[in-house]
Amino acid sequence: MSKLIQSSIARKVVMALSGIFLVLFLALHFTINFTSVISPETFNELSHFMGYNPIVQFLMQPILIAGVVVHFVMGFILEIKNRKARGVKYVQFKGSANAPWVSRNMIYSGAVVLAFLGLHFYDFWLHEMAYKYVEVNPEDPTRYFAETVEKFAPMWRTALYVVSFGLLSLHLWHGFASSFQTMGLNNKYTPAIVNFTKIYAVAIPLGFVFIALYHHFNPIIH
Amino acid sequence: MKIYLKIWRQKDATSKGKMVDYTLEGIEGDMSFLEMLDILNEELITKGEEPIEFDHDCREGICGTCSLQINGRPHGPDRFITACQLHMRSFKDGDTITIEPFRAKAFPVIKDLIVDRTAFDRIQQAGGYISVNTSGHTIDANTIPIEKENADDSFYAAACIGCGACVAACKNASAMLFTSAKVSQFALLPQGRVEATDRVLNMVRQMDIEGFGNCTNTGACEIECPKGISLENIARMNREYLSASLKG
Numbered sequence: 096m097s098k099l100i101q102s103s104i105a106r107k108v109v110m111a112l113s114g115i116f117l118v119l120f121l122a123l124h125f126t127i128n129f130t131s132v133i134s135p136e137t138f139n140e141l142s143h144f145m146g147y148n149p150i151v152q153f154l155m156q157p158i159l160i161a162g163v164v165v166h167f168v169m170g171f172i173l174e175i176k177n178r179k180a181r182g183v184k185y186v187q188f189k190g191s192a193n194a195p196w197v198s199r200n201m202i203y204s205g206a207v208v209l210a211f212l213g214l215h216f217y218d219f220w221l222h223e224m225a226y227k228y229v230e231v232n233p234e235d236p237t238r239y240f241a242e243t244v245e246k247f248a249p250m251w252r253t254a255l256y257v258v259s260f261g262l263l264s265l266h267l268w269h270g271f272a273s274s275f276q277t278m279g280l281n282n283k284y285t286p287a288i289v290n291f292t293k294i295y296a297v298a299i300p301l302g303f304v305f306i307a308l309y310h311h312f313n314p315i316i317h
Numbered sequence: 318m319k320i321y322l323k324i325w326r327q328k329d330a331t332s333k334g335k336m337v338d339y340t341l342e343g344i345e346g347d348m349s350f351l352e353m354l355d356i357l358n359e360e361l362i363t364k365g366e367e368p369i370e371f372d373h374d375c376r377e378g379i380c381g382t383c384s385l386q387i388n389g390r391p392h393g394p395d396r397f398i399t400a401c402q403l404h405m406r407s408f409k410d411g412d413t414i415t416i417e418p419f420r421a422k423a424f425p426v427i428k429d430l431i432v433d434r435t436a437f438d439r440i441q442q443a444g445g446y447i448s449v450n451t452s453g454h455t456i457d458a459n460t461i462p463i464e465k466e467n468a469d470d471s472f473y474a475a476a477c478i479g480c481g482a483c484v485a486a487c488k489n490a491s492a493m494l495f496t497s498a499k500v501s502q503f504a505l506l507p508q509g510r511v512e513a514t515d516r517v518l519n520m521v522r523q524m525d526i527e528g529f530g531n532c533t534n535t536g537a538c539e540i541e542c543p544k545g546i547s548l549e550n551i552a553r554m555n556r557e558y559l560s561a562s563l564k565g
Contacts, residue, residue: 102562103529104555107533108559176530177488177489179530180421181489183334185386187386187415189389192390194540201533277534
């Protein structure tokens with residue numbers, strides 16, 4: 096097993112598995128967020144459940160945070176190792192002739208998403224931790240919807256969401272399909288899998304952008 | 318036609334290299350790229366200058382020796398060819414052509430455009446073979462039935478000439494396509510299954526020891542491979558490796 100952790104293929108597998116895990120979480124996150132558009136009451140109920148259920152809070156949340164940390168730490172390790180593997184740079188290197196931009200710039204799209212996660216944690220996670228464990232406020236199952244809509248009031252935050260999810264879309268465009276190749280899945284089903292991943296890479300970030308814009312431009316109707 | 322050349326000159330493995338400009342006139346479209354370099358070298362020798370060192374052997378796309386990065390791409394702008402199969406008709410009068418050696422930490426430059434690719438040999442030596450008892454009771458390979466699809470895929474993988482274009486094209490200088498082709502050509506055949514577990518572990522370990530980068534599935538290697546080696550081989554090697562690691 097130790098061989099598996101040290102090898103280049105094992106590092107790829109770590110990236111692929113943590114990436115697939117985060118992709119699955121993204122679908123769950125989107126589903127819950129989308130209820131804020133169609134039913135504020137449902138959104139409040141689901142958010143309260145996620146915020147106070149002990150299994151979610153003390154088992155799933157640490158696993159999720161570990162997944163994020165493993166993915167970006169390994170991403171940076173791979174980037175450093177890969178830069179060292181070239182040594183002397185080419186005077187002329189026509190990367191665009193044989194590989195798409197998104198596949199060659201995963202470190203940059205990933206870095207933007209990571210920076211966005213910093214803002215996201217500050218906005219919601221730290222806020223929740225302070226609310227529950229520092230200020231020790233009583234449980235209020237009705238507060239989530241109003242707090243979320245309020246967050247999207249400033250133009251700058253909504254704009255940052257839009258840009259970040261654009262970069263997330265690019266990151267997923269290459270990364271999601273790539274994870275199947277890394278796990279050794281390249282067969283007659285690959286074209287269908289790739290199509291699914293491309294649709295996912297566009298649809299889910301677009302959905303998040305829609306939610307952010309919806310709450311930004313419709314604060315009055317709530 | 319008249320062409321302008323920017324060529325990497327490096328005295329030896331320890332010296333620092335630089336791009337040097339040359340101008341060549343009277344180049345014809347029917348000349349191969351290496352013939353163009355031959356003409357340049359004849360001019361340099363006539364002038365008493367040091368000719369440009371570059372690797373070449375068969376000049377028919379089989380040996381995989383001519384490791385040139387031409388205008389930012391291994392083996393130049395055309396697909397499924399090596400540099401020796403590239404012809405000057407792919408360029409036009411007045412073009413500037415940049416020629417560099419394949420660049421990777423695991424492919425150190427020996428001189429000018431020649432790189433040391435013995436890292437590939439060491440990967441091959443780590444497991445790219447089958448052990449056959451030749452004591453007189455050897456079974457004829459043709460008596461072992463092999464599925465047509467597997468035989469074809471093995472043959473396609475074995476078409477790899479080890480030129481190193483995959484490493485040169487990869488932004489990470491990864492050797493996954495080469496190694497996976499060498500793993501696959503045996504993994505697909507019953508004769509190769511006997512040592513399959515050790516083979517993939519040892520060849521990947523040697524690949525990592527040599528200092529090649531990590532594959533990020535950009536697909537550049539597949540596009541630039543003169544023999545059209547498929548990314549399916551990398552997926553197969555990953556499966557073989559994961560399976561072998563879990564067994565080990």
